[in-house]
Amino acid sequence: MRVLVCVKRVPAPGARISITADEQSVDTTHLGFAMSPHEECAVEEAVQMVERHGGDATVLTLGPAEAEEQLRYSASLGVNNAVLLRTDGTAWDPQRTARAIAGAVETLEAADGPFDLILFGNESADSGGFQVGVRVANKLDRPMVNAIKGIVPDFDSGLVTAKRDIDGGFEVYAMAMPAVLGVKEGLNLPRYPTMRGRLASKKIDVTVIEAEADAGGQAKIRLLSPPEQESNTVRLGEGVAAAPAIVDLFEELGVL
Amino acid sequence: MPEILVLAEHDRGTLDGATLEALTFARTLGSDIAVLVCGDFDLAAQLGEYGATKVYVAEHDLLDSDFGPEAWGQTLAALIEDSQPDIVIACGTSKGNEVMAQAAARLDVPFVANCLQVEADAEEMTRVQWGGSLLERSTLDAEVKLISLSHHSIDALAADAGSPEVETFEPELAESLSRTVVVGREMAEAGVTLATAPVVVGGGRATGGPDGFAPLEELAALLGGRVGCSRAVTNNGWRPHSDQVGQTGTRIAPELYIASGISGAIQHWVGAMASKNILAINTDPDANMVVKADYAVIGDMHEIIPAVVEEVKRRRG
Numbered sequence: 001m002r003v004l005v006c007v008k009r010v011p012a013p014g015a016r017i018s019i020t021a022d023e024q025s026v027d028t029t030h031l032g033f034a035m036s037p038h039e040e041c042a043v044e045e046a047v048q049m050v051e052r053h054g055g056d057a058t059v060l061t062l063g064p065a066e067a068e069e070q071l072r073y074s075a076s077l078g079v080n081n082a083v084l085l086r087t088d089g090t091a092w093d094p095q096r097t098a099r100a101i102a103g104a105v106e107t108l109e110a111a112d113g114p115f116d117l118i119l120f121g122n123e124s125a126d127s128g129g130f131q132v133g134v135r136v137a138n139k140l141d142r143p144m145v146n147a148i149k150g151i152v153p154d155f156d157s158g159l160v161t162a163k164r165d166i167d168g169g170f171e172v173y174a175m176a177m178p179a180v181l182g183v184k185e186g187l188n189l190p191r192y193p194t195m196r197g198r199l200a201s202k203k204i205d206v207t208v209i210e211a212e213a214d215a216g217g218q219a220k221i222r223l224l225s226p227p228e229q230e231s232n233t234v235r236l237g238e239g240v241a242a243a244p245a246i247v248d249l250f251e252e253l254g255v256l
Numbered sequence: 257m258p259e260i261l262v263l264a265e266h267d268r269g270t271l272d273g274a275t276l277e278a279l280t281f282a283r284t285l286g287s288d289i290a291v292l293v294c295g296d297f298d299l300a301a302q303l304g305e306y307g308a309t310k311v312y313v314a315e316h317d318l319l320d321s322d323f324g325p326e327a328w329g330q331t332l333a334a335l336i337e338d339s340q341p342d343i344v345i346a347c348g349t350s351k352g353n354e355v356m357a358q359a360a361a362r363l364d365v366p367f368v369a370n371c372l373q374v375e376a377d378a379e380e381m382t383r384v385q386w387g388g389s390l391l392e393r394s395t396l397d398a399e400v401k402l403i404s405l406s407h408h409s410i411d412a413l414a415a416d417a418g419s420p421e422v423e424t425f426e427p428e429l430a431e432s433l434s435r436t437v438v439v440g441r442e443m444a445e446a447g448v449t450l451a452t453a454p455v456v457v458g459g460g461r462a463t464g465g466p467d468g469f470a471p472l473e474e475l476a477a478l479l480g481g482r483v484g485c486s487r488a489v490t491n492n493g494w495r496p497h498s499d500q501v502g503q504t505g506t507r508i509a510p511e512l513y514i515a516s517g518i519s520g521a522i523q524h525w526v527g528a529m530a531s532k533n534i535l536a537i538n539t540d541p542d543a544n545m546v547v548k549a550d551y552a553v554i555g556d557m558h559e560i561i562p563a564v565v566e567e568v569k570r571r572r573g
Contacts, residue, residue, distance in 0.1 A: 013386070013389075013522055014521055014522070015519070015520065015521055015522060015544045016389075016522070016544075017386060017389055017390050017522065019390070026390070037487075037503075037504045037523075038504060093366070094366075094367070095364075095366055098361075122350075123353075125386065125387075125503065125504075126385060126386060126390075127385055127392070128369065128370065128384065128385055128386070128387065129367075129369055130348070130353035130354070130357060130369040130370070130404075131353070131356075131357035131360065131361070131367055131369065134325075134329075134354065134357035134358055134361055135357065135360070135361040137361075138358070138361035138362060139361075143326065143435040143436045144325070144326070144358075144436065145325055145354075145436050146325070146350065146353075146354045147350045147354075149497075163442065164438075165350075165498075166350075167449050167451045167452065168443055168444055168449040168451075169441060169442050169443035169444050170441065170442045170443075171322075171323070171438045171440075171441055172438065172439055172440035172441065172442060173436060173437075173438060173439060174439050175435050175436060176435060182354075184504065185487075185490075185497060185500075185504040185505070186490070186496075186497025186498065186500070186504075186505070189491070189493060216366050217365065217366030217396060217397045217398040218366040218367075218368050218394055218395070218396055218397075219394060219395045219397070220392055220393070220394050221380075221392075221393040221394060221395060222392075222393050223385070223390055223391065223392055223393075224382075224390075224391045224392075224393060225390065225391070226388065226389065226390070226391055231547055231548055233536075233546065233547065233548075233549050233550065233551065233552050234550065234551045234552070235551075235552055235553070235554070236535075236551050236552065236553045237553055238553065238554045238555050239553075239554075239555035239556070239559065239560065240555070240559050240560055240563040242553040242555065242560065243560065243563035243564045243566070243567045244567055245553075246535065246553060246560075246564050246567070247564060247567045247568055247571060249512075249535065249551060250479065250512070250568070253511055253512050253533055254511070255454055255455050255479055255480075255481075255511055255512050256479065256568065256571075
């Protein structure tokens with residue numbers, strides 16, 4: 001089978017996020033980078049599917065030259081091919097991003113055949129537009145469902161069974177492949193790279209395509225921090241001595 | 257005043273409360289508010305109570321059985337073309353955002369997800385990034401403005417409104433869109449879920465392992481609540497991912513969230529911040545969760561939670 005995974009390079013923040021002086025981006029001076037957590041599961045799923053069914057997995061990202069780091073990380077986990085849709089590093093709006101990715105998919109498929117599955121993260125960790133995967137699927141006229149936490153492809157029937165995370169359980173969908181899925185963390189537990197994987201990832205060729213697409217109708221003006229919530233934290237006490245005060249609080253809130 | 261169209265989110269005829277948030281929000285932008293109901297379901301009375309002046313009931317075989325993101329998205333796109341609203345609003349739930357994205361893709365127009373504040377003409381807005389720990393001021397240039405409201409960002413309030421006019425809408429939907437209609441369900445045991453529990457008792461890395469959650473389970477059971485956890489816990493395989501509270505887990509909004517041994521990294525905080533009250537139990541008085549919580553107790557959760565369990569049992573006799 002052939003699987004494509006689309007990932008995004010994002011900063012990896014801890015307890016707070018700072019903004020640059022020009023208010024255009026996250027201050028990454030002291031931050032590392034990763035792919036969005038949902039996408040780590042998409043990469044793991046692609047590798048597992050290829051281990052089970054044979055074939056190959058490709059990872060694609062739209063971003064700056066530095067996003068090669070996330071492509072090579074994916075390769076260290078077992079992804080076979082890597083594609084960088086290179087931008088100048090400015091944030092692209094969702095329509096523009098989707099246009100560029102859909103165009104690249106068409107190019108890749110014209111060369112090597114269709115992808116049975118294209119996996120996106122449910123939403124990116126940073127801008128969280130909740131739409132790039134849907135737009136790409138629409139341009140390719142393929143079925144697409146978001147919030148997927150279980151995937152079982154069946155190559156006899158040509159159907160992929162996908163489970164969508166809903167409150168208290170799952171909805172089940174059965175789609176003819178080729179299909180597009182937006183996946184969520186919890187789909188699997190991603191592996192860590194092995195030393196052998198790390199060495200192999202240094203050798204793979206990254207296909208670089210200059211990303212081109214018309215801008216869409218949404219444009220960022222600036223980033224801002226949310227208003228600091230008044231933190232008038234009420235101290236109920238220390239240690240086990242605070243237990244009665246905690247239960248008083250339960251009574252006060254009517255949850256006892 | 258702009259003409260507004262709101263997407264009703266419902267599960268086979270049961271309206272999702274998130275729709276009432278979207279309607280409440282829509283009333284801040286205009287008074288001419290139509291609502292789209294996908295499928296032949298009678299929700300007009302409920303929708304009218306929250307300000308809908310018109311309800312379009314979309315009738316089609318593909319809409320009557322169950323949810324389908326493409327069938328719903330195509331229906332919304334068709335109604336937008338047909339009724340030409342100025343602004344289209346959904347609540348930014350998983351399905352609300354997905355259906356809006358489907359409609360936007362079909363119309364090739366922009367869609368701005370998870371807004372907190374929108375100017376009257378919807379040409380400028382503040383939206384959520386990083387699950388709410390960062391905001392983005394953004395412009396929207398489009399004939400029709402598709403936006404979603406950040407879920408849990410406002411309380412739904414009923415309006416002084418009469419009964420809405422009800423009109424049948426018959427969209428043309430390709431049979432092929434049945435490809436993404438729900439074919440089945442796998443539900444966990446009945447009972448309170450993490451997203452709807454009135455009390456959530458959360459544990460982090462400090463629980464030390466799967467066994468460390470036993471006292472939390474006991475407290476949650478006593479309070480009719482559920483146990484939640486941080487991403488560190490699920491990444492270690494100590495709890496199933498369905499228990500994770502956070503940006504990539506479940507967004508909770510209980511009456512009380514008890515965060516025990518949780519430092520409060522952004523990933524976790526944004527999943528917990530809609531809680532009405534937060535009680536942090538932590539050995540570190542400077543932990544982010546302690547600083548941001550409404551109530552805090554400084555100390556070791558391994559000692560405090562069992563003591564609280566005993567106190568609850570004592571008072572109940």
